[in-house]
Amino acid sequence: MRRWGLAGLALILAAGSAAARGMTNDMDLIYGKYQMAIRAAQLCRGAPGDDAAWRKWSTYIDAKTNHELGAGERLWVLEGVKSDVTWLVRHRGCDTASIKDMLALYDGELGPLLKK
Numbered sequence: 161m162r163r164w165g166l167a168g169l170a171l172i173l174a175a176g177s178a179a180a181r182g183m184t185n186d187m188d189l190i191y192g193k194y195q196m197a198i199r200a201a202q203l204c205r206g207a208p209g210d211d212a213a214w215r216k217w218s219t220y221i222d223a224k225t226n227h228e229l230g231a232g233e234r235l236w237v238l239e240g241v242k243s244d245v246t247w248l249v250r251h252r253g254c255d256t257a258s259i260k261d262m263l264a265l266y267d268g269e270l271g272p273l274l275k276k
């Protein structure tokens with residue numbers, strides 16, 4: 161699988177150590193975890209991808225990462241997790257445990273931001 165593989169996905173989901181392949185620090189892991197949740201919700205539930213939604217999500221995620229990630233690093237992580245989650249959904253489906261974990265994160269933290 162693309163940049164991190166399923167083992168990397170598991171580490172990100174668990175917000176594990178910075179040893180996850182391709183990740184350089186804990187803020188990458190946090191950022192990746194939230195981006196995975198958004199991508200899973202888009203693919204499995206049709207979550208929006210408009211500018212208003214992204215502004216709310218970005219503000220929230222930037223606060224969670226203490227505004228430590230530059231634009232290039234955020235883009236690199238986003239592109240990696242986007243392709244990994246897309247592959248996982250297409251090949252394993254939305255009912256797998258890891259996708260359900262991503263959707264639970266979305267439901268608990270990111271989805272409610274769109275209702276404000």
